[in-house]
Amino acid sequence: AKPVAPDQVSVLVINTTQHQGLASKATEMLTGAGFQTQEPANSDVEYTGKVRITAGPNAVDDAYSVARFFPGAHVRLTDAQDSTVTVELGTFYDDAMSAEDVQRVLKSTDPVEQPAKCRPMSGSKQD
Helix, strand or coil, rough: CCCHHHHCCCCEEEEEEEECCCHHHHHHHHCCCEEEEEEEEHHHHHCCEEEEEEECHHHHHHHHHHHHHHHHEEECCCCCCCCCEEEEEEECCCCCCHHHHHHHHHHHHCCCCCCCCCCEEECCCCC
16 A cells, blocks of 8 residues: 555554653654654553554554654554554664655555565454
8 A cells, every 4th residue: 555644644652661752752853754643642652662553453554654664663553533643662762763764665656565474354343
């Protein structure tokens, strides 16, 4: 699939580390790229990976579109019914992309690639 236009994507960035300002800097990067960003937040529970991006079934394409700005991120499906994409910055998160790299990603017309271990989603869970 083609990446979703940033102005169509709502993103919340959460800093799960003790390093001050990571979520604010990543939020600024995403705002500069045109995403609809929420106020950055902090978590008391540290994510011991690099970046975890979560979204519900209505925001899977949005999540992979955001992931292009966080190399090495893991995208996970949740039960969330809204279309907000949550980005959790973990222990091994380095730093926000440079403005030049953000522009390079924005100009890319490459389709969003499905990760090797990703399994297709089955039909929606409606009871």
